[in-house]
Amino acid sequence: MTTFRISEAAALLGVSSDTVRRWVDAGRLGAERDEHGHRRVDGADLAAFARSQVGTAGDGGRSSARNRFRGIVTEVIRDAVMAQVEIAAGPFRVVSLMSRQAADELGLEAGVVADAVIKSTNVVVEIPGHDRVAGHV
Helix, strand or coil: CCEEEHHHHHHHHCCCHHHHHHHHHCCCCCCEECCCCCEEEEHHHHHHHHHHHCCCCCCCCCCCCCEEEEEEEEEEEECCCEEEEEEEECCEEEEEEEEHHHHHHHCCCCCCEEEEEECCCCCCCCCCCCCCCCCCC
8 A cells, every 4th residue: 555754745735735735634535643653644545635636727717628737827938820838837947839829819928827728638657666668568
């Protein structure tokens, strides 16, 4: 059974360790003490909690895209036709290529809050620290 230290759970949820401790103390997230007295969160419980915290589109709109990352635009590089937009969404860096016209119409500049909405038919899943790729020996 996979368990996580409070600091690991915090990193995965994108919050501080103090926030996770408050959630545990308030009974919102379960945790057990290990043999050293440190709190550990069960992996399945953490996954269920993370799923319950996932927000939906705030504008009331409907979309088949389920991957939404709210962040801050950190850089916009424009040329005559295209624009490269970089968004910092928590610990993640999302880069989008779009027409310059679209970037201009959206008013994208460093410091603007934006949502990166991602829909893809190809998603690569990796396990940190493992050299083996699923399906390959």
